[in-house]
Each structure stands twice: as C-alpha cells, then as structure tokens.
Amino acid sequence: xxxxxxxxxxxxxxxxxxxxxxxxxxxxxxxxxxxxxxxxxxxxxxxxxxxxxxxxxxxxxxxxxxxxxxxxxxxxxxxxxxxxxxxxxxxxxxxxxxxxxxxxxxxxxxxxxxxxxxxxxxxxxxxxxxxxxxxxxxxxxxxxxxxxxxxxxxxxxxxxxxxxxxxxxxxxxxxxxxxxxxxxxxxxxxxxxxxxxxxxxxxxxxxxxxxxxxxxxxxxxxxxxxxxxxxxxxxxxxxxxxxxxxxxx
Numbered sequence: 400x401x402x403x404x405x406x407x408x409x410x411x412x413x414x415x416x417x418x419x420x421x422x423x424x425x426x427x428x429x430x431x432x433x434x435x436x437x438x439x440x441x442x443x444x445x446x447x448x449x450x451x452x453x454x455x456x457x458x459x460x461x462x463x464x465x466x467x468x469x470x471x472x473x474x475x476x477x478x479x480x481x482x483x484x485x486x487x488x489x490x491x492x493x494x495x496x497x498x499x500x501x502x503x504x505x506x507x508x509x510x511x512x513x514x515x516x517x518x519x520x521x522x523x524x525x526x527x528x529x530x531x532x533x534x535x536x537x538x539x540x541x542x543x544x545x546x547x548x549x550x551x552x553x554x555x556x557x558x559x560x561x562x563x564x565x566x567x568x569x570x571x572x573x574x575x576x577x578x579x580x581x582x583x584x585x586x587x588x589x590x591x592x593x594x595x596x597x598x599x600x601x602x603x604x605x606x607x608x609x610x611x612x613x614x615x616x617x618x619x620x621x622x623x624x625x626x627x628x629x630x631x632x633x634x635x636x637x638x639x640x641x642x643x644x645x646x647x648x
Contacts (some may be wrong), residue, residue: 418449418470419495420477423462426486431455437486437590438463440583444635445479446472464495484597575600575624576646577616583637584611591616594634598627615646 420442425434435451442448446467453463467473473494481492571578579591591604595616600623605615618624624645633640 414494414496416470416474417494417498418467418473419498420465420467420473420492421462421495422465422490422492424488424491425453425461425463426488427460429486433587433589434463434486436585436587437593438465440585440590440637441485442467442476442480443637445476484593486593487596571645571647573621573625574645574648575618575621576648577618577624577628578644578646579614579616580612580642580644581639582612582614582641583639586612586614586636588614590636594631595627598630599623601627621645 422438429437431453435453438453439448439451442451442465446469448465449468450466451463452466453459465473465476467476477492477494480490482489484490582591586606588604588606591606591614592601595601595604598618600619602617602619605617607613616624616627618627628643628645631641632643635641
C-alpha cells in the first residue's frame, strides 16, 4: 500500500467514503505484530478485512490502515470505534485518502509508485501534516455506554444473541472478579487488558493456558466489575461476542 504521503494528505478536503480506514493516535509502545493482530481482531466484527497495515518507520508511528472488502463495513467501523480506547489511547478514525494497492489492483486503477510520484509532483500540491491533539482518557464512546453509570442488576444484563452461557447450577453472586467466555483462542491477556483497563478499578487479567477461550478479570470491588460487565457484554472479538458473568469463588 502506498502510504508514504497518507499522513500528509489526510487533513484538508473532505474524503469520500471508501473501504479503507485510516487510524491514528495509536499507542506507539505496542509491538507491531501485536498491534496488527489486535486491530484485525477488533475490526473483523464489521466485515471481511483484506489487509491491515502498520509500519515501524518514525513518520508512521501511531498510525495504521485497515482495508475492508466494502465501504459499508468501513463506515460502520468508523461510527462504532472512533474515539474508542485502544491500549490506553483513544483511536482517531476516518476514511483513508490513499487507495490501497490491494484495492487498486482489484479495480484496475493501480499505478506503480514511480509513476504515481511523478504525477503528484506534476500537480505541485502541498499538504499539511496531519495532527490530532490527544484527549484525556475518559468514558468509551456512545456505542459502549455505561462506563461510570449506575450498574444494572445481573438479571438485566443481556447475553449476546446466539451465545449460551456456560454457568454453574447456581449463578455466582456479584463480586469483584469477572469470568469471560467465548473468546477466540488467539486472544491474548494484553488484548483483553486493552478493553478492561478503561474501566475504573481494573487490576489484572488472568488466562489459563490449558483452557483457551476463557479468562478472569479482577477489579477492586463488585460495583466496578459490574460496570465493566455492562459496558463490554457482547463486545465482539473476531466475530465472537464476549460472554461475561461473575466468577464463582
């Protein structure tokens, strides 16, 4: 994907909806492989992903591109995930201005980089570097409400459609530890921490290597764990909605 000028081109005229989204304000401390894997896991719920791009170069740090197979998926991803906390920073998402090579080759508009560069130089247009001020960490966006609101009783927390809870005979009473099920086997503790650490009182994520697909998330008290349950119940990772209950002690 030709992204060398993307950061410079993004700010300026309004970009038309397309199948590639541009993300910045990402946490630069996250390793590249982990970042790409996490982006794929989070955004695959919105549609088929053709490519995820992120680079080690200094000018591309904190940025990534996700290429969907259609513009509708990209639009939904922007609507649902813009400003969502991702590794302790809020993602800034918009449509990409540069068409990805994989898309250009598919629709027959692909131009080799050298020819493209000469064409851009001929145009003589200058673009300003894209810059977004980071805002302080707060509540998740409106698509995931209830972060600091009044937590509902467990009976009012809906289960994701089509997912049957694996519960003991008697559900565990409210407590400070959550039991998370229906996770893709590729889910890592860091990936789960990325979601749960946005909630007040978060302490740690524990996963059992011998039992992939489940995890325990500990909070300081049961009210804080309930708020996190309310906010993330049914959140999808690779199309799989998380099923969250209280852990049995």
